[in-house]
Amino acid sequence: MHFRLLGPLDVHVRGCDITPTAPKQRQILALLTARANRRVSAPALVSEVWGCEPPRTSTTALQTYIGAIRKTLALATGTTVRDITARRLITDGNGYLLRLADDEWDRPAFDRLVLQARTLRSDAEAPQAAELLGRALEMWRGVPFCNVPQGSSLTVQARVLSESHLAACEARIDALLRCRSFQEAVAEAVALVEEHPYHENVHAQLMRALYASGRRAAALEVYHLLSRRMSHDLGITPSPATRTLQHVMLQDRPDQRYLAASGVTV
Template identity: 55%
Template sequence: MEFRTLGNLALLVDRRDITPTAPKQRQALALITLRAGQRVSMPMLIDEIWGGLAPRTAMTALQTYVGQIRRAMAEATGSTVKAVAAERLITDGNSYLLNVGEGEWDKPLFERLVQDSREAFARDDAAEAERLLRRGLSQWHGRPLANVRAGRLIAPHIQRLVELHLGARTLLVDAMLRMGRTQEAVEEARELVTEHPYHELVHAQLMRALYSSGRRAAALEVYQQLRNHMKDTLGISPSPTINTLHHVLLQDEPDEQFLALSGVAS
């Protein structure tokens, strides 16, 4: 069985897609999956699915949704609903608990690969870090849980996944800079800037990548564009960190020690 949350929610058995088509069933499965190995109480699920507008029949409807998910699992695996309820999607008091085996869920695999890449960085092995990051990023198939309506409980999980994805991609830029592949780093950083127009870290990465490729003027222009954009739309200035990077790049002989710490100097 395969659980996917790094893109559309998907439940696969031998590559056969048995993801619920009903929106509320998908929402229930999404929250139960996101909290795999943990109890998810019925009140939590009702809150997620209906918010403060739960009908009197909400408990019965929820039990029906879970029953239908179990039935789909049983039919796809040649098992029985009773066995699924005992071993896979368990009722524990007024809660449900999903058992997910190692390698069955894309999110833990992605997180483990990113952590391994950070350890490779710590060993100064940028090539291995890049390999691990690319393998981790290959688990992604779009915005997390794009086919699920996110209520109060699922929404923070989605935001965390978005941040984890961004963190992996910025780490990939660092790996390419470490290996001197500046043009690839510039291309990846430009894409990130387009997707995250207010994110100062990705602008700083683009500035560093451009400087590393011998394009100091272009790096300074990135700062000016960010500064103007933030001032015009938010009424604020960039943070001291990116201001410091800008100041260093303005110098005819930039502080190489600072740039090395920033991942720029070769």
């Protein structure tokens, strides 16, 4: 049995997709998976599915949905509902707990690869860090829980996952810059800038990658586009750090120590 949440919710057993098709069952299972091995209270599940004004029958309906999920898991694994209740989808006080081993869902493997990459801090280790982060990012299949109705709790969980994905993307670009894979860094930074039009760090990463590739004019154009967008849409200017990077790149004889500290090696 394998649960995947780095993208659409997906549950497979021996190659067979057993992801619930009923929206509320899928929503409940998504939240239990996002908080795997931790108790989720019945009120939290009710609030997720029905919001602030649940029907009087919500608690009974929740129990029915949990029972249906248990039955699906039991049929798929050739066990009994009693066994699933005792070992997999457990009643824990006034709540439920989905028990998963690390190799039964994708989040632990992603976190482990990212953590391993972050321990590789020297330039000599940068290629290995970039490779580990690339493997981690290959596990992503799209927007978290995009196939699930999202209440308040799942919205937060999806945001947490998306932020983890973005941080891994930024760390990989930094690693690519450190190992002088400038063109690859440019390609990955361009995609991030398109997805995050107001995110200063990814714009700065693209500026550094372009500058290190010998494309100073293109690097400065990235800054100007960001500055105009922020001024027009938000009424603010880029941060001092981003402005300083632009100022250094404008110089005919830039401060090489500053550029090196910023991740640019030319």
